[in-house]
Amino acid sequence: FHFHRISRALLGEPIGKYISRVRLETAAKMLRYSKISIENIAYNVGFETPSSLTKAFKSHFGISPTHYRNNKSFIIKKTNTMKTTLNIKTPKIETIEDKKCLYLRMQGAYQTLDYTGAWTKLWEQVKLQKLFTKGIQHVGLPYDDPKVTEEDKIRYDACLIIYKDAEPTGDIGVKTLKGGKFAVFLYQGSYTYFAEVYDYIFNEWLLNTNYQLRDEPPRERYISHPDRVIEEKLKTEFYIPID
DSSP states (O other), X not given: OHHHHHHHHXXXXXXXHHHHHHHHHHHHHHHHHOOOOHHHHHHHTTOSSHHHHHHHXXXXXXXXXXXXXXXXXXXXXOOOOOOOOOOXXXXXXXXXXXXXXXXXXXXXXXXXXXXXXXXXXXXXXXXXXXXXXXXXXXXXXXXXXXXXXXXXXXXXXXXXXXXXXXXXXXXXXXXXXXXXXXXXXXXXXXXXXXHHHHHHIIIIXXXXXXXXXXXXXXXXXXXXXTTTSOGGXXXXXXXXXXX
């Protein structure tokens, strides 16, 4: 009883509904960005039969898994995005080691989150716990696709990559970001166009390569300080987990 009450308060929905939604959203990503069969996707995300996935997927998204996979132009949840010419470099393929980080979880539409407040809280812990070293990086973990997930369910972790042992405190946590193979894109420009950067990466670059998306969130490394660099010159690296 207490677990359900606490989880509902944290997630904003009952735990059963949360699990069902995340299973379907994961299936949507695998359908669009991998070549795994629909049958195996159904089993991988926790359905007993492919027909159960088909029924739940169509009820939730209004389209069958087969039609969604075959119709690359279909968008589950439309967003209004300003079209622009993107300044994106050809990606580098890198294998990255595990990294320790301090992090703060936030939830809500990406454009409404208090990023400045999050970074301020994280840097306060760096000072309090005497964690400062060279090479600390600002990294964001956007867990959810706003074209699939409702705004109030979207999750984002603001992370500081650190090189000393830290202790969690309050809403600040400590975790290890798993290493692995990543396609690393360097983008220069305003944060406003991140949605279009992801559209290019997933709908153009990824679909035209032999790589498949691993089931973990991409990472955004913020190289420039937005208070010191004009919007057009901001540099960001996008780390896309691939196999």
